[in-house]
Amino acid sequence: MVRTEGGYTNLVLPAVLAKHGLDGRDAAFATELAAGTIRRQGTYDAVLTACIDRPLRKVESAVLDALRLGVHQLLGMRVPAHAAIDTTVGLVRTKVGIGAAGFANAVLRTVGSRDLDGWLAEVAPDPAEDRNGHLAVVHSHPRWVVDELEIVVGEELPDLLAADNVPPRVTLVARPGRSTREELPGTPTPYSPYGVVLESGDPASVPAVAEGRAGVQDEGSQLVALALASARVEGRDERWLDQCAGPGGKSALLAALAAERGATLVGTEIHHHRARLVARATGGVGAPGVLGVLNADGTRAPFADDSIDRILLDAPCTGLGALRRRPESRWRRTAEDLEDLTLLQRRLLEEAVRVLRPGGALLYATCSPVRSETADVVTAVVSPRPELSLEDVRPLLPGVTDADGPLPDTAQLWPHRHGTDAMFLALVRKDR
Ligand SMILES: C[S@@+](CC[C@H](N)C(=O)[O-])C[C@H]1O[C@@H](n2cnc3c(N)ncnc32)[C@H](O)[C@@H]1O
Known part of the structure; x- marks a missing residue:
């Protein structure tokens, strides 16, 4: 839905989780699987390009989506290789067909032959020759974005790109006169006198948020x-x-x-x-x-x-x-x-x-x-x-x-x- 219908991960996911009755650890796993795969797509596509003998645009899109999910489990999550490969291949078999499943199996076995660092050493451009090209693949950002950010952040570019890949914790705001941050769960934010960082849990279950007296706000x-x-x-x-x-x-x-x-x-x-x-x-x-x-x-x-x-x-x-x-x-x-x-x-x-x-x-x-x-x-x-x-x-x-x-x-x-x-x-x- 994010790729094909232009949906937003943070809006699509809660609905999908609710539809399938996922909560707790299952919901956290599904969230990381979906959001992490989308975030890391640039890196994973570089790996897949090295494992597939035709351009990725010629791979059926449903298969490519499944492969990306498989690569994230293999290289970005601690899912055992056999489980990552079996579930992904099973998904391709059910949704696309048996031939595509064989293809996915072969590709993912190749991907699973190295860890992420091993792949990056092979597929990312040499930083001595193309620093921004290297950073684009390692930190999964489009090249033009890396170039634009470099203009404003200079030598801190790798730190910024790395920070972009860390999902932020939820921050709440106590709307003055309507709630106080003392009534919100979490740790006070360092700069805003009205903010707290929610350590865990669903913000919608915080009464002040549910009643509109507080909100979710960076x-x-x-x-x-x-x-x-x-x-x-x-x-x-x-x-x-x-x-x-x-x-x-x-x-x-x-x-x-x-x-x-x-x-x-x-x-x-x-x-x-x-x-x-x-x-x-x-x-x-x-x-x-x-x-x-x-x-x-x-x-x-x-x-x-x-x-x-x-x-x-x-x-x-x-x-x-x-x-x-x-x-x-x-x-x-x-x-x-x-x-x-x-x-x-x-x-x-x-x-x-x-x-x-x-x-x-x-x-x-x-x-x-x-x-x-x-x-x-x-x-x-x-x-x-x-x-x-x-x-x-x-x-x-x-x-x-x-x-x-x-x-x-x-x-x-x-x-x-x-x-x-x-x-x-x-x-x-x-x-x-
Ligand atoms: C960066 S967002 C604002 C976020 C908002 N201040 C908040 O904190 O929730 C920019 C908004 O401008 C709206 N927008 C775009 N063009 C506009 C226009 N010509 N006049 C008024 N709003 C516009 C967009 O639809 C979008 O909702």
Whole structure:
């Protein structure tokens, strides 16, 4: 369903597990099998290419999927070889046929003849000749992604790529005024005063989460919302906008903070189903701190010039800073996506600037560290206009060190340094 129907692993899996009545260790095994196989697909395809005498695109897709699952069990999980091979071959026999099963058996026996390091030594390019090509295979990232990340992270590239392959533990946020982090199970997050790291268990079974008083939210996303809320605003501080709000995690935190200060938030979101998710996450119109959720295009925001006191523009982006939690996304994005996205990001930022009240605060954020989506967008919009400037956003991230962004006064969080998604933040001011 993830490969053929464009589904998301984290959404598809719970439904599949529930359908088959899997829980506990069985559910954990199935989750690792599916998510790990998708995450490691780049490495496994390099191994399979070495074991099959025709291009992988010529292998029937159902067989290829099964082979990848088999390779993950052989090289990435501690499943005994005979069990990994028998179950995979059985699967191919049932779903495809006896001939394909023989083929799968032969391929997996070859794969099982070495361990992962043995295969990497054979199939990954020599790092002395092609460092990024080597890293792409070893850490299972598309080559263009490795090249983009190298531009911004430099020598820390291997650490970042390795961190992208470690599924993060679930982080919860206690929405202020509605719950406290003391009532949430888990360990306090190092930076966000509202977060806990859930050690185990299903977040949906936590009462505050089930009741919408708390939510699941990466610490980096919490920090983005908190940075906007703590930015200095001159004069009135009543009208807050989340310009690209879906699915609503940051809106929910911002609305809770707004309610504590007598302000209200409007969320705009272009996709109807995602606007509904924002309404659900925030409690919708009438909930504390919520003025409304609009199914609207943020490039044509339905607000007057100079009318909003605080704006979050958490822009649609490649998501290449959140690869830890979305195993499939690295294989879906292409370098061509960047051009369309950066155009959209610029238009959204121009529009945010139009509706921002002079003296107010505008935070531009992305869950991508890619330069064209971060520094280049901000520079393109801010530099030509003398009334706009960047203000140092780093003091709005208390306790966070080593977070200098690609432009002066901007910030960049990193999975391998901060244990968060790679969020970029820039605080934009307008003088008149
Ligand atoms: C990075 S996500 C926002 C995540 C959100 N802030 C949260 O924390 O839950 C970007 C969102 O922008 C929406 N979007 C894309 N183009 C848009 C547009 N022109 N106007 C408004 N929203 C847009 C996408 O549908 C997506 O839901």
